[in-house]
Amino acid sequence: MSEKEVESRKLGxxxxxxxxxxxxxxxxxxxxxLHLTPNQRSWLRFRRNKPALLCLVFLALLAxxxxxxPLVAPYAANAITDEQFQPPIWKHWFGTDVHGRDLLTRVxxxxxxxxxxxxxxxGVALVIGVTWGAVSGYVGGRLDGAMMRFVDVIYSxxxxxxxxxxxxxxxxxxxxxxxxxxxxxxxxxSHLLLLVIxxxxxxWLPMARIVRGQVLSLRQRAFVDASRALGASHARILWxxxxxxxxxxxxxxxxxxxxxxxxxxxxxxxxxxxxxxxMASWGSLVAEGAAQINPVQIYWWLVVFPATTLVLTLLxxxxxxDGLRDAFDPKGQx
Amino acid sequence: xxxLKRLLxxxxxxxxxxxxxxxxxxxxxxxxxxxxxxxxxxxxERALRAKYHLDEPLLKQYVRYLGDLSRGDFGVSTKYRNHTxxxxxxxxxxxxxxxxxxxxxxxxxxxxxxxxxxxxxxxxWADHALGLLSLIGVCLPGFVLGPLLVLGLxxxxxxxPVALWESPxxxxxxxxxxxxxxxxxxxxLVRESMTATLQSEFIIAARAKGLSESAILIKHALRxxxxxxxxxxxxxxxxxxxxxxxxxxxxxxxxxxGFFVNSSLNRDYPLLMGLVLLYAALLLLFNLAADVLLVALxxxxxxx
Numbered sequence: 339m340s341e342k343e344v345e346s347r348k349l350g351x352x353x354x355x356x357x358x359x360x361x362x363x364x365x366x367x368x369x370x371x372l373h374l375t376p377n378q379r380s381w382l383r384f385r386r387n388k389p390a391l392l393c394l395v396f397l398a399l400l401a402x403x404x405x406x407x408p409l410v411a412p413y414a415a416n417a418i419t420d421e422q423f424q425p426p427i428w429k430h431w432f433g434t435d436v437h438g439r440d441l442l443t444r445v446x447x448x449x450x451x452x453x454x455x456x457x458x459x460x461g462v463a464l465v466i467g468v469t470w471g472a473v474s475g476y477v478g479g480r481l482d483g484a485m486m487r488f489v490d491v492i493y494s495x496x497x498x499x500x501x502x503x504x505x506x507x508x509x510x511x512x513x514x515x516x517x518x519x520x521x522x523x524x525x526x527x528s529h530l531l532l533l534v535i536x537x538x539x540x541x542w543l544p545m546a547r548i549v550r551g552q553v554l555s556l557r558q559r560a561f562v563d564a565s566r567a568l569g570a571s572h573a574r575i576l577w578x579x580x581x582x583x584x585x586x587x588x589x590x591x592x593x594x595x596x597x598x599x600x601x602x603x604x605x606x607x608x609x610x611x612x613x614x615x616x617m618a619s620w621g622s623l624v625a626e627g628a629a630q631i632n633p634v635q636i637y638w639w640l641v642v643f644p645a646t647t648l649v650l651t652l653l654x655x656x657x658x659x660d661g662l663r664d665a666f667d668p669k670g671q672x
Numbered sequence: 673x674x675x676l677k678r679l680l681x682x683x684x685x686x687x688x689x690x691x692x693x694x695x696x697x698x699x700x701x702x703x704x705x706x707x708x709x710x711x712x713x714x715x716x717e718r719a720l721r722a723k724y725h726l727d728e729p730l731l732k733q734y735v736r737y738l739g740d741l742s743r744g745d746f747g748v749s750t751k752y753r754n755h756t757x758x759x760x761x762x763x764x765x766x767x768x769x770x771x772x773x774x775x776x777x778x779x780x781x782x783x784x785x786x787x788x789x790x791x792x793x794x795x796x797w798a799d800h801a802l803g804l805l806s807l808i809g810v811c812l813p814g815f816v817l818g819p820l821l822v823l824g825l826x827x828x829x830x831x832x833p834v835a836l837w838e839s840p841x842x843x844x845x846x847x848x849x850x851x852x853x854x855x856x857x858x859x860x861l862v863r864e865s866m867t868a869t870l871q872s873e874f875i876i877a878a879r880a881k882g883l884s885e886s887a888i889l890i891k892h893a894l895r896x897x898x899x900x901x902x903x904x905x906x907x908x909x910x911x912x913x914x915x916x917x918x919x920x921x922x923x924x925x926x927x928x929x930g931f932f933v934n935s936s937l938n939r940d941y942p943l944l945m946g947l948v949l950l951y952a953a954l955l956l957l958f959n960l961a962a963d964v965l966l967v968a969l970x971x972x973x974x975x976x
Contacts, residue, residue, distance in 0.1 A: 502936035652811035
């Protein structure tokens with residue numbers, strides 16, 4: 339495939355992605371689909387998957403709201419009032435917590451942390467995981483063995499121990515680095531940065547394995563031999579010929595990496611190892627709510643609202659991931 | 673023969689893991705007898721460090737540790753100072769093994785039938801309903817599910833005990849809390865692989881031969897569809913059997929999971945090393961066992 343063709347293919351996909359419904363002609367017959375690229379066909383299949391599409395819309399609405407939350411939030415992030423343990427009322431939709439803080443405000447501030455961590459974790463998986471897997475699978479031999487054993491060794495340590503030790507090792511360095519670069523007012527952010535680094539250090543492992551497996555089998559194919567015979571460099575073969583075949587599966591696993599990183603972050607914050615008060619994430623909010631459970635008085639809203647938001651977001655992400663996987667499955671029906 | 677070789681290969685692999693864990697652990701700042709952990713005069717701190725040989729060069733400490741390890745001695749915990757690591761593991765491991773084993777059986781017992789039903793009824797309402805349920809299971813973290821179950825089944829309805837680890841009735845809620853996530857994952861995995869298997873040619877051949885539908889499903893399709901479950905089960909079982917901090921703290925169960933978190937926070941070097949090695953040994957053994965099982969299930973698989 340020439341460079342021009344690759345370019346035009348990319349453009350074609352983007353056009354479809356941006357296109358309004360109806361901009362694409364009705365493509366229900368196989369004949370009409372002949373001129374479509376595999377990616378376009380996948381996108382068509384995805385659009386027919388109503389639950390997945392619905393979840394994508396939900397996420398597309400949630401993301402800007404979460405991003406712009408400091409501008410639209412009804413209360414300041416940590417505005418402490420006398421109205422402790424208010425059940426949900428018109429003034430406080432999600433009720434208030436032990437310090438009289440508005441829970442709705444806190445859930446969405448928590449969403450910022452949870453989603454940020456999820457997206458960065460997926461970003462690390464994309465950059466490091468794909469590079470690691472692609473190089474390992476393409477070069478093969480001893481380098482492959484060494485790179486994959488490295489992944490295996492990290493895998494065979496209990497992840498929680500690995501993470502705690504890693505976090506404590508890096509804590510001082512990260513705090514110093516942050517203060518040097520952004521001044522002392524950035525110091526409270528060091529926990530967040532550290533958390534992101536730690537979760538990123540784990541999130542790329544499965545991706546590296548998956549990409550390596552794919553590249554390993556693609557490397558044997560005739561079109562790779564052909565381009566090598568034509569004198570293409572290794573970097574060019576990898577980037578222009580092998581990786582385009584891997585992106586589909588990479589996107590699928592990225593959408594599934596986001597919820598798993600969010601889940602792990604909430605687990606860490608639940609343990610008190612992640613985000614530190616007064617900042618909140620979904621995990622720490624659930625933990626705060628669970629700490630208030632007692633047989634006499636149940637402040638159900640403190641658990642129910644953060645937990646529901648967490649579970650709904652994870653569900654939506656998984657639905658989209660599943661939908662993408664089905665859509666990119668080469669054996670799938672058009 | 674091949675598996676014997678791999679069994680022997682586990683020993684150097686564990687050595688490498690122990691070396692890296694040792695190095696990583698020691699490169700973390702702080703130690704078990706820092707003044708914020710153990711308030712004491714410098715002399716006492718020095719004496720404590722000497723007692724645990726922490727004042728020696730690192731390499732010498734590592735060699736000493738390996739020597740003790742070869743005699744089956746994991747050393748003495750620096751936090752729980754009257755207990756050897758062997759003691760702690762001996763006390764907590766049976767509890768975690770019971771809970772983890774139950775959760776594992778629960779996950780497979782619920783997940784596999786659900787997955788099979790979804791694959792057979794693909795595209796019908798049973799598939800959609802079970803698919804949604806298994807996805808919810810995957811998205812429900814233990815720290816959400818646990819308190820919800822306690823509130824509903826134990827506090828409100830008073831059917832089951834709230835916490836502790838005594839009679840079989842006490843086992844129910846922790847097992848479900850721990851196992852549901854994995855049940856959901858297994859169900860989704862079985863659905864995928866069963867669907868793919870049911871479309872393969874040898875199933876069509878079996879149908880053409882006139883075999884009964886149940887014979888096709890159980891003897892032929894399920895056997896192959898279980899292959900990915902076997903591979904997935906190995907790390908899952910290692911995770912489950914070494915305990916879960918969340919489930920143990922919600923239900924106040926004296927298992928091993930809490931030690932994973934606490935030993936790392938306390939810099940309890942001997943306990944930490946013991947747990948890392950225990951987990952790694954279980955994981956590697958189960959991975960090996962999974963490979964043996966794969967060959968038993970599918971004779972076409974060959975190992976060099």
